[in-house]
Amino acid sequence: MTTYETRTARILARLDELAAISEDADGVTRTFGTPAFIKGRELVQGWFEQAGLAPRLDAIGNLRGRLPSRRPGAKTFVLASHIDTVRNAGRFDGPLGVLLALDLAEHAHQVGAELPFHLEVIAFSDEEGVRFHTTYLGSKVLTGAFDPALLATTDAQGITLAQAIAEMGGDPRPAALAAAALPAAEWLGYFELHIEQGPVLWENRVPVALVTAIAGQQRVELTWTGLAGHAGTVPMPMRQDALTAAAEFVLATEAFARQQGLGLVATVGQLYIPHAASNVIPGQVVHSLDLRSPDAGPLAAAYAALRADAEAIAARRGVALGWQLVQATAPAPCDAGLNALLAEAIAASGHEVVRLVSGAGHDAVPISAVAPATMAFIRCYKGISHNPLENVEAPDVAAALAVAERFLLNLAATSPSC
Structure with missing residues (x-):
């Protein structure tokens, strides 16, 4: 048997x-x-x-x-x-x-x-x-x-x-x-x-x-575009650093998701710096954003809130923001x-x-x-x-x-x- x-x-x-x-x-x-x-x-x-x-x-x-x-x-x-x-x-x-x-x-x-x-x-x-x-x-x-x-x-x-x-x-x-x-x-x-x-x-x-x-998913590609410059010659207050803008958003995303509960999770799993060098201020950064929740309402609200956060960070830091929705699953x-x-x-x-x-x-x-x-x-x-x-x-x-x-x-x- x-x-x-x-x-x-x-x-x-x-x-x-x-x-x-x-x-x-x-x-x-x-x-x-x-x-x-x-x-x-x-x-x-x-x-x-x-x-x-x-x-x-x-x-x-x-x-x-x-x-x-x-x-x-x-x-x-x-x-x-x-x-x-x-x-x-x-x-x-x-x-x-x-x-x-x-x-x-x-x-x-x-x-x-x-x-x-x-x-x-x-x-x-x-x-x-x-x-x-x-x-x-x-x-x-x-x-x-x-x-x-x-x-x-x-x-x-x-x-x-x-x-x-x-x-x-x-x-x-x-x-x-x-x-x-x-x-x-x-x-x-x-x-x-x-x-x-x-x-x-x-x-x-x-x-x-x-x-x-x-859970439903929202996947986004963000592109932060500032101005590349010499790491030794551009004063800190005059920089348009794309990486620091992206970094601020990544940490803000983590803090936001931790505060929400309700099964919402947020992840930045990919980050790319074109023409990266140790002595160059990053002029552009591209990264992912993955949002998931079992409930459609909190998922949509999180998407809108994080996009608003990204736009505010970009405006404050003087960099341009590209926001492209790659995938949306209910x-x-x-x-x-x-x-x-x-x-x-x-x-x-x-x-x-x-x-x-x-x-x-x-x-x-x-x-x-x-x-x-x-x-x-x-x-x-x-x-x-x-x-x-x-x-x-x-x-x-x-x-x-x-x-x-x-x-x-x-x-x-x-x-x-x-």
Whole structure:
């Protein structure tokens, strides 16, 4: 008899095999459309074939497998996550959810489960958005929300998104991308398993949690333009120092976010000084701003307040300010009905029902616009993610697998197609 422990051992072995495929030797890097990504996807496709899911690639390069239902008029329930990574990543963020989903479908196929819905497993081709700075490419195609204007976007080597899609075996024609969508009328729902990218489960020694919502995001690029000058000859009162203006804003942003509470977080994670030198007053600084909150109101208020702060700093210091909104994503609540079934599965499996808001973005965000969506988090070592130190323990994976299987049984028992 196959146990959750033996199934987990195979999942973790597969993760190790996939992690060995990388663009570099130091960590795990598989960005959208690269040779390493394609090689990794081919490996996963072989596992889909072994599971009897008849895999196929859609126009954006998503890997999709299907366990069809025999019920007339059955809708589709999607189990998915992503197989692209950030640079120098860990091995679990994304691929663990894909391989858990694959195991669930494979086991259902092996035992001859009669599901009242089609079960579709998807390995999304791009969630992280590293190469083209375009998050959720895979899930936006699946939901019909892909913007064809993105096809002209270029990477650091000048390769367009359209070229990359074609090179990886996709079809960049807008009509083909639109045809890859799962029509809204055919959706039953969406479920994703993912490591918790935070320390709550680790500190409390709880293996799995229910995700209630995914925080909204505002990403901004700020450009401060002053006047470069000699570090030894320009008096302090006469300087137009772009870096000190940016530094003041960075500290003001931290202080603002700490005062707000309500789950609001603010981060400046990138800073670039063109033509930097130790003896030159910085004439220009470009940096990022990442704002997140589970509530739309505080997110919008923070955005407006920080922009006003930046403008006041620029005026006071005599520098010009460029403010460009790069990405805006609304908070996405998880579906109450699916969450009730998931909470029941967690409790019935003998675990405390911990409810968490995800501060990280997930493919559930675009999917929640067209279908009921929910997520479960899995305990991760110290909550570390996007880092080679990312790790999960086998008992926690086995617990999540058992919860997910019970959740699917709950869903089957309550499906209107039954």
